[in-house]
Amino acid sequence: MKIRMKPSAIVWLLLAGAYFIIPLVATLLFSLNKVSTGTCCSAHAYGTILHDGAFWQNLKTSALLGVETIAISLVLFVPTIYLVHLKLPKLRPVLAFLALIPFVVPPIVMVIGLLDFYKGSPSWFYAQPWGFLATAYVILAFPYMFFSLDAGYRAIDIHTLTEASQNLGASWARTLLTVILPNIRAAALAGSFLTLAIVMGEFTIASLAAFHTFPIYIQGIEESEAYPAAAVTLISFGITWAAMLSLLFIGRKRGARGALIAGAR
Amino acid sequence: MPFFAYAALFLFFPAAEVLIGSFKGVHGGWTLSNIHSLFHSPFREAFVSSIKLSLTTAAAGCILGLAIAYAAIRDGTPRIIRGIITTFSGVAANFGGIPLAFAFIATIGNVGIVTKFLSSDLHWNIYQTKYPVFGSFTLFNTFGVGIVYMYFQIPLMLLVIAPAIDGLRREWREAASNLGANSLQFWRHVGIPVLMPSFLGAFILLFGNAFSAYATAYSLTAGSVPLVPILIGYYYSGNVLDNPHLAQALAFGMFVVLAVMMLLYIPLQRRAARWAK
Numbered sequence: 415m416k417i418r419m420k421p422s423a424i425v426w427l428l429l430a431g432a433y434f435i436i437p438l439v440a441t442l443l444f445s446l447n448k449v450s451t452g453t454c455c456s457a458h459a460y461g462t463i464l465h466d467g468a469f470w471q472n473l474k475t476s477a478l479l480g481v482e483t484i485a486i487s488l489v490l491f492v493p494t495i496y497l498v499h500l501k502l503p504k505l506r507p508v509l510a511f512l513a514l515i516p517f518v519v520p521p522i523v524m525v526i527g528l529l530d531f532y533k534g535s536p537s538w539f540y541a542q543p544w545g546f547l548a549t550a551y552v553i554l555a556f557p558y559m560f561f562s563l564d565a566g567y568r569a570i571d572i573h574t575l576t577e578a579s580q581n582l583g584a585s586w587a588r589t590l591l592t593v594i595l596p597n598i599r600a601a602a603l604a605g606s607f608l609t610l611a612i613v614m615g616e617f618t619i620a621s622l623a624a625f626h627t628f629p630i631y632i633q634g635i636e637e638s639e640a641y642p643a644a645a646v647t648l649i650s651f652g653i654t655w656a657a658m659l660s661l662l663f664i665g666r667k668r669g670a671r672g673a674l675i676a677g678a679r
Numbered sequence: 680m681p682f683f684a685y686a687a688l689f690l691f692f693p694a695a696e697v698l699i700g701s702f703k704g705v706h707g708g709w710t711l712s713n714i715h716s717l718f719h720s721p722f723r724e725a726f727v728s729s730i731k732l733s734l735t736t737a738a739a740g741c742i743l744g745l746a747i748a749y750a751a752i753r754d755g756t757p758r759i760i761r762g763i764i765t766t767f768s769g770v771a772a773n774f775g776g777i778p779l780a781f782a783f784i785a786t787i788g789n790v791g792i793v794t795k796f797l798s799s800d801l802h803w804n805i806y807q808t809k810y811p812v813f814g815s816f817t818l819f820n821t822f823g824v825g826i827v828y829m830y831f832q833i834p835l836m837l838l839v840i841a842p843a844i845d846g847l848r849r850e851w852r853e854a855a856s857n858l859g860a861n862s863l864q865f866w867r868h869v870g871i872p873v874l875m876p877s878f879l880g881a882f883i884l885l886f887g888n889a890f891s892a893y894a895t896a897y898s899l900t901a902g903s904v905p906l907v908p909i910l911i912g913y914y915y916s917g918n919v920l921d922n923p924h925l926a927q928a929l930a931f932g933m934f935v936v937l938a939v940m941m942l943l944y945i946p947l948q949r950r951a952a953r954w955a956k
Contacts, residue, residue, distance in 0.1 A: 418755050419755045419756050419757075420750075420753065420755050420756075422750065423749075423750035423751075423753060423755065423756055424750075426746050426747050426749075426750035427747065427750050427751065427756075427760065427764075430743075430747045430764075430833070433829070433830075433833075434767065434771060434830070436786060436793065437782040437783055437785075437786040437830070438782065440782070440785050440786035440791060440792035440793055441781070441782045441785045441786065443792050444785035444786075444791070444792055445785075490681065490682055490685055491682065494680055494681075494682040497680070512686060514941060514944075514945075515690065516690075517887055517891075517937065517941065518934060518937045518938050518941050519690070519694050519934065519937075520887075520890075520891030520893075520908070520933065520937065521891065521893065522891065522893045522908040522911050522912060522930070522933070523694070523697060523911075523930040523933055523934060524690070524693065524694070525915075526697060526911060526915055526926060526927065526930055527693030527694050527695075527696050527697040527930075528689070528693045529915065530693070530696050530697065530700065530927075531692055531693040531696045532693075549689045550689065552685070552689070553686075553689050553690050556686075611773050612773075615773065615774075615775065615776055615778075617776045617777055617893070617894035617897075617898075618893040618894055618908075618912070621894075621897075621912070621916070622912060622915050622916055624916075629776060629777050629778075629894070632777045632778060632781075633777045633898060636777065636780075636781050636784075636898065640785075640790075643781055643785075644781065644785050646778075647778040647781045647782055647785070650774075650777075650778040651770075651774055651778060651782075654770055654773050654774050655770050657773075658766070658769045658770045658773060659766070661769070662766055662769070
């Protein structure tokens with residue numbers, strides 16, 4: 415079959431391609447510049463980053479924060495949304511409305527609220543990323559987790575599954591863990607990857623609450639060293655790609671639709 | 680349920696703290712003076728430029744995003760292109776903040792790759808040229824910030840509008856042309872009315888997206904551009920303000936703008952859902 419594209423479609427797609435690809439290519443070329451001469455090509459900038467202890471330190475902090483946020487979110491949201499679907503369908507619109515609230519309360523407003531409200535709370539919470547930041551990130555993750563999980567639960571027949579499991583004598587916990595969870599695994603994973611992408615890129619809250627995470631590290635490098643900054647920019651882009659490609663890969667399976675966009679703006 | 684307790688503790692109470700705080704005076708007691716000062720310099724200007732930036736990037740993002748989405752989805756374009764664009768949009772919509780700002784600095788900053796290429800090979804120094812209408816170009820004011828915002832605004836539009844374009848069924852187009860309608864009449868009476876709720880809903884989403892953005896503008900301009908989130912950040916990251924409740928009032932102002940947007944969004948969302956498969 416011969417493909418015939420409309421000329422206007424070709425023009426639009428080429429323009430879009432240029433706008434979106436040129437900055438990436440330029441960043442790549444920039445990162446390959448030699449520090450001494452400012453011309454191409456040397457991988458020195460990448461070496462600088464990869465041999466920087468602070469890079470690994472902050473990357474680790476952000477990755478662990480991501481895992482912690484995902485764990486808390488799943489423990490909190492999976493049973494809640496399950497219960498709402500099974501017993502309290504009237505509450506579903508309430509949850510859907512709650513999922514829109516982080517849109518009305520942007521991170522910059524959320525962080526000053528949290529800072530004021532928890533001022534004077536114990537330092538194991540207030541001064542630790544594992545306390546303060548993780549709790550804030552769970553709120554940021556809620557909309558994405560909700561829309562993923564909600565779609566996941568809707569794709570399976572939870573009433574029949576639950577009844578069957580209860581008739582066979584399983585407890586609630588057992589039903590949830592061994593019957594329901596495997597069936598919504600794709601949705602839970604999709605929500606988790608989006609959450610990971612958010613946490614790995616979140617700057618506003620971490621910056622105002624003065625924690626050291628991966629995006630804060632990138633900002634610091636950008637202010638001091640140009641070529642390594644380009645290198646770490648591309649590394650960060652690669653991490654987002656990895657998270658989104660994993661999401662897409664799971665998305666082919668049943669029940670993972672409904673996931674939207676995350677944001678680190 | 681523990682979930683609601685969590686939402687109360689880490690979302691509602693802190694948000695309420697900000698809202699209540701914005702009505703408090705420096706020495707305690709209730710006052711409207713903080714809210715009042717939002718309508719005066721420099722806060723008024725900050726709101727005006729924040730809203731202007733959000734409106735223009737949302738409008739441009741919606742129009743360009745729609746054009747690109749339509750070009751990618753319409754008959755004749757290979758399906759693989761749509762797949763590539765959707766995947767890339769997913770990444771680009773998430774690739775915001777600090778790295779995005781730097782990618783543009785490395786591209787069209789003062790010593791960016793494209794800037795250098797244009798000046799050395801084409802003898803066109805983009806920073807010293809006077810342009811009609813715009814004047815001189817710099818990446819580090821609201822205009823530059825707007826250009827960078829398009830990098831996440833357009834992909835967001837692509838992701839949001841693609842299902843609506845899918846909803847424009849081919850049968851409708853065929854039915855219209857069987858009834859003797861030309862392409863203009865199809866758009867006038869079928870295409871635009873069906874797409875309109877989704878389009879306006881997407882516009883609000885893009886507006887909020889730009890209005891709440893902090894990291895990109897902060898990183899690009901080192902916190903010097905007068906946008907509302909940047910001002911709030913400035914006052915909270917150690918810069919002393921004689922009245923801490925002013926920052927809370929700024930936050931309250933953001934909240935009001937976004938809440939109004941949300942109230943417009945919900946009914947549009949309902950209407951848009953009508954044509955979804």
